Amino acid sequence: MYEHERSLVKRLKDEKFTLLGINSDDSPETWEAAAKREELTWPVMFDGGSTDGPIATQWGVRGWPTVYVIDAKGVIRSKGVRGADMDEVVDELLAEMKKEEGGAQVPR
Amino acid sequence: MTAMGRRLLAVLLGTALPVLVQAGDKLPADLEPLEKSFKESRKPRKEAYLDARPQFEKYAAEHAGTEEGLQARLWVLQNTWWLKDDKGAMEDEAAKIADGILKDYPKSDGLARLAEWNYVFRKEKHAELLEALAAPEQPAAVRAATALARAIRLHRAGETDKARPVLESIVENFGEIKRGYTTYGAIAGAYLNVHDPDDLAIGKPAPEISGVSPDGKPMKLSDYNGRVVVIDFFGDW
Numbered sequence: 001m002y003e004h005e006r007s008l009v010k011r012l013k014d015e016k017f018t019l020l021g022i023n024s025d026d027s028p029e030t031w032e033a034a035a036k037r038e039e040l041t042w043p044v045m046f047d048g049g050s051t052d053g054p055i056a057t058q059w060g061v062r063g064w065p066t067v068y069v070i071d072a073k074g075v076i077r078s079k080g081v082r083g084a085d086m087d088e089v090v091d092e093l094l095a096e097m098k099k100e101e102g103g104a105q106v107p108r
Numbered sequence: 109m110t111a112m113g114r115r116l117l118a119v120l121l122g123t124a125l126p127v128l129v130q131a132g133d134k135l136p137a138d139l140e141p142l143e144k145s146f147k148e149s150r151k152p153r154k155e156a157y158l159d160a161r162p163q164f165e166k167y168a169a170e171h172a173g174t175e176e177g178l179q180a181r182l183w184v185l186q187n188t189w190w191l192k193d194d195k196g197a198m199e200d201e202a203a204k205i206a207d208g209i210l211k212d213y214p215k216s217d218g219l220a221r222l223a224e225w226n227y228v229f230r231k232e233k234h235a236e237l238l239e240a241l242a243a244p245e246q247p248a249a250v251r252a253a254t255a256l257a258r259a260i261r262l263h264r265a266g267e268t269d270k271a272r273p274v275l276e277s278i279v280e281n282f283g284e285i286k287r288g289y290t291t292y293g294a295i296a297g298a299y300l301n302v303h304d305p306d307d308l309a310i311g312k313p314a315p316e317i318s319g320v321s322p323d324g325k326p327m328k329l330s331d332y333n334g335r336v337v338v339i340d341f342f343g344d345w
Binding site: 005008015016017018019020021022023024025026027028029030031032033034043044045046047048049050051052053054055056057058059060061064065066067068069070071072073074075076077078079086090093094097 | 256260287288289290294295297298299301302303305308309310311312313314315317319320321322323327329330332333334335336337338339340341342343344345
């Protein structure tokens with residue numbers, strides 16, 4: 001189940017990209033066991049040990065997984081994308097960020 | 109600022125970090141191997157549950173009246189979930205088990221789970237349980253769970269005006285009580301400050317998220333400013 005996330009993180013390891021997990025499992029050990037078993041390396045916040053955790057509650061999450069994609073300026077740009085669609089959105093946002101960074105360096 | 113105001117602010121600022129102490133509910137060590145083989149069994153969950161259940165019940169009978177006995181019975185109750193595909197079986201079984209627990213373990217902290225596990229009960233049955241569990245002689249942890257279950261029910265029914273005073277009383281009266289690895293105050297505070305769906309729309313700045321890593325270190329969404337971020341709400345299930 002972590003296969004896609006793992007390959008995305010690996011492919012973009014040198015880019016300004018982060019996969020941030022918000023974990024609703026019942027104990028921190030559940031994630032730690034999964035991370036070890038599946039060789040998962042991305043940052044995770046532990047949401048209090050239930051699906052009523054404070055973060056999921058504030059964000060109104062009622063189904064798992066729920067995905068938001070945020071651009072480099074912190075703006076929500078996409079929701080609910082999985083698999084290849086997620087890759088595409090992330091790649092576009094990385095390209096957009098590079099274009100803007102590059103643009104700023106051009107002397108006028 | 110009132111004490112409640114301070115607590116709400118603490119929740120909002122993310123300073124009310126989850127308490128990383130093992131929660132009170134723990135399966136007795138004797139039952140851990142049983143649970144492990146239940147989890148690892150390749151049988152359909154329902155079958156695995158029905159296989160394991162008599163052993164949990166036997167343990168519960170041998171340890172009647174003790175915390176260990178209660179935890180064994182709560183395991184049997186929670187896992188009625190695996191009967192969910194048999195029409196009414198989960199609800200019937202859960203109601204029977206819950207009544208037995210309520211009778212044999214009145215005023216135990218573990219009764220909080222009866223309030224929490226609304227998903228195994230029929231709506232009317234759960235309402236009846238909440239009524240019993242709200243009694244003033246129940247321990248604070250049980251009353252806290254009951255109040256939160258009621259507030260969540262109102263919240264999900266769209267009755268946020270009715271949910272609000274219940275949630276505020278949880279923050280005020282039960283704010284510091286642990287629920288799993290967080291507190292009732294943190295959860296009630298989150299329900300009081302649910303983001304407007306419009307603020308989570310595409311094109312809106314993502315609200316800050318403050319939390320802790322599984323090993324207890326503070327983390328924030330804004331730690332990743334200047335990067336493209338996929339926020340993935342997930343569980344290992």
